[in-house]
Amino acid sequence: xxxxxxxxxxxxxxxxxxxxxxxxxxxxxxxxxxxxxxxxxxxxxxxxxxxxxxxxxxxxxxxxxxxxxxxxxxxxxxxxxxxxxxxxxxxxxxxxxxxxxxxxxxxxxxxxxxxxxxxxxxxxxxxxxxxxxxxxxxxxxxxxxxxxxxxxxxxxxxxxxxxxxxxxxxxxxxxxxxxxxxxxxxxxxxxxxxxxxxxxxxxxxxxxxxxxxxxxxxxxxxxxxxxxxxxxxxxxxxxxxxxxxxxxxxxxxxxxxxxxxxxxxxxxxxxxxxxxxxxxxxxxxxxxxxxxxxxxxxxxxxxxxxxxxxxxxxxxxxxxxxxxxxx
Numbered sequence: 001x002x003x004x005x006x007x008x009x010x011x012x013x014x015x016x017x018x019x020x021x022x023x024x025x026x027x028x029x030x031x032x033x034x035x036x037x038x039x040x041x042x043x044x045x046x047x048x049x050x051x052x053x054x055x056x057x058x059x060x061x062x063x064x065x066x067x068x069x070x071x072x073x074x075x076x077x078x079x080x081x082x083x084x085x086x087x088x089x090x091x092x093x094x095x096x097x098x099x100x101x102x103x104x105x106x107x108x109x110x111x112x113x114x115x116x117x118x119x120x121x122x123x124x125x126x127x128x129x130x131x132x133x134x135x136x137x138x139x140x141x142x143x144x145x146x147x148x149x150x151x152x153x154x155x156x157x158x159x160x161x162x163x164x165x166x167x168x169x170x171x172x173x174x175x176x177x178x179x180x181x182x183x184x185x186x187x188x189x190x191x192x193x194x195x196x197x198x199x200x201x202x203x204x205x206x207x208x209x210x211x212x213x214x215x216x217x218x219x220x221x222x223x224x225x226x227x228x229x230x231x232x233x234x235x236x237x238x239x240x241x242x243x244x245x246x247x248x249x250x251x252x253x254x255x256x257x258x259x260x261x262x263x264x265x266x267x268x269x270x271x272x273x274x275x276x277x278x279x280x281x282x283x284x285x286x287x288x289x290x291x292x293x294x295x296x297x298x299x300x301x302x303x304x305x306x307x308x309x310x311x312x313x314x315x316x317x318x319x320x321x322x323x324x325x326x327x
Contacts, residue, residue: 002043010039065121067098071216072271080292118299124184137302144185150298150311153187159284159317160194163266170264170326172237175206181213242267265324279323
């Protein structure tokens with residue numbers, strides 16, 4: 001297998017010149033660069049990426065922390081994040097954390113030990129203080145972790161307003177509202193606050209079901225829906241995240257109620273599964289590609305030395321009307 005010395009000999013240049021070109025660490029004339037490239041091709045030489053990254057004190061790897069990639073929101077986010085990171089010259093390490101209680105802390109430790117160059121975290125399980133101990137590049141998705149850690153989120157207040165107004169427009173008079181856990185400090189609370197404010201303003205009774213913290217799996221959603229229906233069916237409008245909204249709609253149909261005639265549904269997130277349900281779900285759509293793009297942009301800025309203080313990037317949301325609300 002050819003090495004850097006073989007390339008230098010074939011190109012009739014010094015080893016240092018080849019090294020400067022490979023590491024982009026100094027001037028190399030265009031003519032010399034072309035000779036080195038020809039020599040590398042003839043010798044089928046592949047640069048040692050690990051050694052080059054170590055020279056620049058980087059690994060070229062970004063850890064993306066999510067609770068569970070089976071959740072449609074995080075599955076789509078990871079897909080877009082991988083594409084954005086590739087364009088930025090990084091590889092992605094996907095880290096599922098929901099099944100192991102100390103997984104999030106272990107991945108932060110990898111950042112401290114220079115195994116990864118940065119972290120994008122969409123996880124809400126670890127105490128904020130653990131993140132504040134780490135003076136390394138971190139970007140938070142939908143969670144406040146400290147003044148030096150940028151946050152990327154959507155305008156959840158607007159999302160809550162769009163959902164509330166759509167259900168009111170469709171004639172709903174008794175609402176079932178699934179509310180996320182309030183344990184963590186997150187921008188997503190704004191959608192629930194605004195949704196309930198508007199319902200109260202219009203004097204529309206709302207049954208709010210508080211979800212457990214850090215439970216995002218389908219099995220839990222099925223349990224929640226069964227629990228709700230064991231207590232009441234006296235609602236004609238539902239607001240929930242995508243998978244939960246679909247599970248609740250399926251149970252509604254199983255109980256011989258018509259959608260949207262008897263019960264209307266608005267989902268939140270607008271992932272691909274809302275396009276697959278029947279009837280097709282009306283949804284408040286988060287721009288997942290934009291969230292991934294902004295997360296990667298902020299993280300690469302941090303890796304390159306830029307400092308942020310209390311930075312929050314809020315993207316817009318939109319209502320995509322399906323067939324679970326009235327035309």
